[in-house]
Amino acid sequence: MVEKNQPQKPGFVWLLRMAWRDGRSSWNKILLFMLSTVLGIAAVVSIQSFGSNLKDNIALRSKALMGADYIIDSDDLPNERVNAIIDSLGGADAQEVNFASMAAFNTTEATKLVRVRGIEGGFPFYGELETQPEEAANNYQEQGAALVDATLMLQFGLEKGDTIHLGKVSLPIAGSLKSIPGSNAIFSSIAPPVAIPYRFIASSELIQTGSRVDYEYYFKDEANTDLERLDRELDPMLDAEGADLDTHLSTSQRLGRRYENFGKFLNLVAFIALLLGCVGIASAIHLYIKEKLPSIAVLKCLGASRAQTFKIFLIQVAFIGLMGGIIGTAAGIGLQFLFPALIKDLIPVQLELSVAPEAVIAGLLLGVSMSVLFALYPLIGTLYVSPLQALRVSHQPSARSKRSSVLVFVAIFASIFIISLWLLEDWQYSLAFMGGTIVTFAVLAGIAQLFIRSVRKYFPHHWNFEVRQSLLNLFRPNNQTLILVLAIGVGTFLISTLYFSRDLLLAEASIEGGSNSPNMILLDVQTGQEKEVLETIRSNDQPVLSNIPIVTMRVDELKGKPVREIRKDTSSTINRWILNHEFRTTYRDSLIDSETLEEGEFTREVTETNVIPISVSRDFAGDAEVSMGDTIRFNVQGKIMTTTIGSIRAVDWSRLQPNFSIVFPKGVLEQAPQFRVVTTKLPTEEASAKLQQKLVAKFPNVSILDLRQVLNVIEELLEKIAWIINFMASFSILTGIIVLLGAVRSSKYQRMRESVLLRTLGAKGKQVLRIVALEYLYLGILGALSGILLSLLGSQLLAWFVFDTTFSPSLFPFLVLLPGLTLLILIIGLSNSIGVIKSPPLEVLRKEAA
Amino acid sequence: MGKILKVENLTKSYSNGDKTLTVLDKVSFDIEEGQTFAIVGPSGSGKTTLLGLCAGLDQVDSGEVELCGSRLSNLDENQRARLRNEHVGFVFQDFQLFPTLTALENVIVPLELRGEKNASKTGKELLEKVGLGDRWHHYPSQLSGGEKQRVAVARAFANRPAILFADEPTGNLDAETGEKVVKLLFDLNKEAGTTLVIVTHDLELAEKTQQIMRIKGGTIVDNQVASSW
Structure with missing residues (x-):
């Protein structure tokens, strides 16, 4: 008599041993799918680790970034109250006035909008005033000379000793300015910095009514003041006087946040790659478990419980996930070392990169948890395998419990939400991202299902044999229509969205093409200068x-x-x-x-x-x-x-x-x-340069903003950002290709069997090849086109509701992506079948039997 | 000798959409401990389903099965799994070896499932008995059909079962190899006193058992002691 208690459990070690025994000959089948998570994890880890390093570096070098412990700054000359506060702090250790102005040079006729930084005192107290020659940083004040932005020097062929004209002041150039606290590469490319001694500002006569001027008072704190408290106490008082107090801490936090936001966006791009990989895992495990069903039935016959059989495969999946996590994390850590070179113009500090432990933990956790979660749905199928299947009884399969299926999907969506919340730190955005992901996957899955149904319903019975066979392949048992449309669709959707978003941003930033849109703006024209300035423009035949x-x-x-x-x-x-x-x-x-x-x-x-x-x-x-x-x-x-x-x-x-x-x-x-x-509005760059020279010579205080240059800078910046986004998106593309390869490979044996049967029945190699080619052609076009159209719809909605503009989508996705991806899918599909075509049917059948 | 298997009024049907197919209809019989018993009948007569239900691989719609003193209807799935592991052995027509496990690993799975120590030693002895002592490290794909079935027989006897269910054990083997496997089954049955229940439509094999039960269309048409006994 058997007692009513749980069966004897052989223990975890046995489960591990069985998982290993069962999995050792199947690793090659799931290796590709492990790789698909590897890339996603590498992308997430690299961004996480780099972001964390960047934040630490900014915090560590906050003083060097500011050049001081704290600054009081104001748009106007400080009033009495502000002066009293400055005095109460022991007086500023250095001061600066900075504004945009036109600069001219003795060696070239060209003029350039620059940011003049009139400095007095020992600024910077932290960080470096990096110049060429080095000693120029120390003696430009004494010599009454200027330090000119190094790129500008190169651009205009300037050398040490040349003269720079700023308003009514002409100063010798002491050297080139390579870096100075408080300047960043993007703004420097519109108005490069020129540092001069403060004492020349007044005589330059550049500050006039309406001039946008920043007065900055730098403080070096030697008394270990509680800067946060100082900020809390003084900032409201200074605010009331139109001034502001910034400590190196608040500045670094602000800077950190700015980069964090961009990092969050990149993180999402990386996360999409991981999600795509997880779809691959789900599809692989589905096929894998399907192959294992007879073994599971036999195990149950021999006395294994439902939980034991489930755990054997759960351990295998967790192991694949862990391996994916380890390799992905290692790759991600390595990858982050590439970033400084990629975005050197966009970051404010020289980076010292290290391995961020939280990114490593995240990578490993993501690897295991995402693999297990996405494999859970096919895995719970093991619970419902009846041991009767071992006896070849045509057994009615027990329906999966609806509750467990719902629970699995809830767990997947909840995990997507939790991970996006971790990446975005905003529940509304996370909810939107989760919603967007579900909608994208659901729409693509819907398109695939609709396509399958339509082909079934309107099947062209009178078309030729090859076309009919290839269409049949789309909905026969074990078809790959859904997984391939998802993999191709999500990848294409992502790349197209990146292209369309770029179009949107550029459309927003571009100068209007109409004849009335200006491309040069003259700022700070004083009332007394107005008439003469207008005459100068008109006398140059410009409107x-x-x-x-x-x-x-x-x-x-x-x-x-x-x-x-x-x-x-x-x-x-x-x-x-x-x-x-x-x-x-x-x-x-x-x-x-x-x-x-x-x-x-x-x-x-x-x-x-x-x-x-x-x-x-x-x-x-x-x-x-x-x-x-x-x-x-x-x-x-x-x-x-x-x-x-x-x-x-x-x-x-x-x-x-x-x-x-x-x-x-x-x-x-x-x-x-x-x-x-x-x-x-000036027709050419030459006309613009000519007018600028004349205006600068006559009205040195007038700043000229050449919108063509600004647009170039914006375009360059967008190009750089787009490059980084494309780089991150490439992980999704590669993941998509791997999922694709995996999906095609996993059905290799079934395809072989069918192809061999066709050949045995007299089909020519070419015919078999045409059937396969047509099938992948349909799948490639359907997946890629769905992705592009979905993205076009999304971008159009963005244009209407967010940017309130119309945009002309770039043709790249249609002209390059659609045919390119379709061709790639065709090649992958055909390469899978070429072996079958080349070998005699009997040889293939024998190999397959073995 | 007591009854090792008692089947009373066993009924089983499967539904396919609107249609219900009764596979077994009020089947009753019992088997003595140590007996050899054959269930014969044409394809689709319900004999394999009967074997599965007797072994507790599925639940009956009505009726009762008592195996090794346990009423199967009183046991949940895990308890039935334990009962199989402790008292039941199986030999399948298509061998049903784990393709990813070696011959030895296949044999010791039931032993490991019960947490038995020295499983490998016992497994090697069993393989030795079925004449495959030197092939223990081979995978099923490296073995012939007969060798595979011998490994399956070794696995079936690994947990020293009180009752062994064999489903068409020679169905996928040529006559000569089938003969060897049958001899092995009967030898081990004698040696270990295991009850042997064979489902087959090979009458020659059935004739070797002590009792033959014929079923057709889900009902017993004949149940008698074999003439040769």
Whole structure:
């Protein structure tokens, strides 16, 4: 009599031994699938490890990045209160004034917009002022010379000893400036830095009304001050005076966050590669378990429990996952050493890379958990194998428990959500990502199913034998339609989305092609210079597209509440920039191209100036929490003006042209201190250079923004970013190819059998080959086209709802990706069958039997 | 001698969509300990299903099976698995060896499942008995059909079962090899006192058992002691 207790358990060691015995001859079958997770894990680990290293490096070198322990900075010369705070801190150890200006040189006629940094004192206290020759960093102050950005020196063929003209000052160049704390490569390419002694700033006469100037006061803390406390205590006081305190800690945190956001995006790209690999794992384990069903039935006959048989295969999958995790992690760690070279212009510090332990743990955990999770659905199939199957009884298979299937899918989706939450640190984005992933996979799976059903329903019975056979292959038992459409579709979707997103971003940034769109903006044109500047442009046969008056002002009161009080009110949700920003406003009697009236009526001109109806942008209204009819009091350089919101405009800020948050009607600001922004459009780069030379010679204080150059910089930047994204996306592509290879290989024997039978029955090699080629051709076109169209739809939705623009999709996905991938799939499919075609049927049958 | 297997009113049907197919209908019989017993009948008569149900590989729709003193309906799947591991051996028509395990590893699986020590030693002795002592490290793909079935027989006797179910043990073998395997089965049956239940449509093989039960269309048409006994 058998007692009612659990069967004797042979223990974990036996399960391990059985897993090893059973798996040792099958490793080659699942090796490809292990590789598919390897790439995904390598991608995630490399980004994680690099991100963690970058964050640590920024934190470690925060002082060197800033050049000081903390800075007080202001857009205006500090007022008494700010000066008192600076004095209470023992006075600044160094100070700097910096602004954009045009530079000219004695050796070349070319001019260039530069960022002039007038420095006094021992700045930088940390980090390095790296120059060529080295001693120039120490003696440029004493010599009264300039340090000029090294790239600019190379570009213009400048040498030490040449002269740079900045406004009314001409200084000898002491050397080239290779790096200076507070400058970064991207901004340097628009306005490269030029460091000069502070004492020459006044005589340059470059700072005039409306000039955008930063005054920075550097402090070296030798008393071990609690900087966080200092920030907490002083920043609100400085804020109230239009100044700001930044410590090296807060700056490094801010910088870290900026790179973290980009890292998060790349992480998602990498995670998609991992997900794709997991689909491969699921498909491989499905076929693997299918092959193992007879063995599972026999094991159960011999007395193994359901749990024991399940665990044997679970251990195998976990082992594959662990191996994938180890190899992927090692590859990822190695890969991160490539990144500094790839993105050297985008990162602020020289990196010292090490192995980030959290990335290693993450890699191993991801390897095991994702493999097990995605293999779980086919694995639970082992639980429902009846031992009767060993006796060849045509047994009605016990239905899988619905509960367990639902649980598995919930676990998979929950894990996708948890991992994206870990990568993105934002539950809403994570939910959106999980939703997007489910939708993408579901749509692709739906397309595959729909295709299968349509082929079945409308099967072309009268078409020739080869076409009919190849179509039959798409829905026969063990077909690969679903897995191949998923693998090809997700890969293509990803690459196409990258291309379309790039198109979107570039469409946003590009200069409008219309004749009225400017490509040169002249900033800081003083009222007295206006006439002459316009004449200079016109005498060069160039048009003046706009001549915009600018009046600077600050918000003094919002809806009757003084800004000082709003600042103190901790419950206020009004955006801080509204309270602290010095607004550059204009006045005019009409809307411009980039504006659309959303609410109210645009007032063209007023005669009464008691309460002035102004027009604000939708963004301003949102951030300032004001609506139609609300009053805003402005401090216009000492004079208080009360206004009311008369209209709200939607402004397309993406257009490279002067746009304004606040527009006054005519008849109010004409007499206020003001300067002008003049725009023009030049047909060629030569014409642009010629005009710039003339303008710089006559009006040294006028800064000229050549939008062509800015656009070039933006395009270069986007190219670099796109390159990195493409690099990360290539992991998905490779993973897709591996999943594809694996899926094709795993059905090799079934295909062999069928091909051999066809040949035995008299089919020619060519016919068999054509059947296979046609099948993969359908799958390639269906998968790639679905991916591209899905991506096009997604990008179009993004264009409508997020960017509010129209975009012309690049043809690359259609012209290169679609035929390229289809060809690749064709090659993979055919290479799988070529052996069968070449060998005699009997030889193949014998090999197969063995 | 007591009854090792008692079957009473056993009924089993399978449904396929709307149709229900009764494979076994109110089948009753019993087998003595140490007896050799053959179940014969044409293809589709339900003999293999009967064997599977007697061995506790599936649950009956109605009726009762008592194997080695245990009523199978009282046992859950894991308990039936334990019962098989402790008291039952199997030999299948298509050998059903694990293709990824060596001959020795195949033989010792039932022993390892019960957590027995020295499983390898016992396994090698069994392989020696079936004449494959020098082939223990070979995989099934390296063995002939007869050799595979001998390994299967060694595995079936590994746990010293009280009852051995053999499903068409010679079905995939040529006459000469089949003869050898049958001799082996009967020799081991005698030696270990194991009850032998053979499902076959080979009447010559059935004649070698002590009792032959004929079934057709899921019902017993004849159940008598073989003439030669």
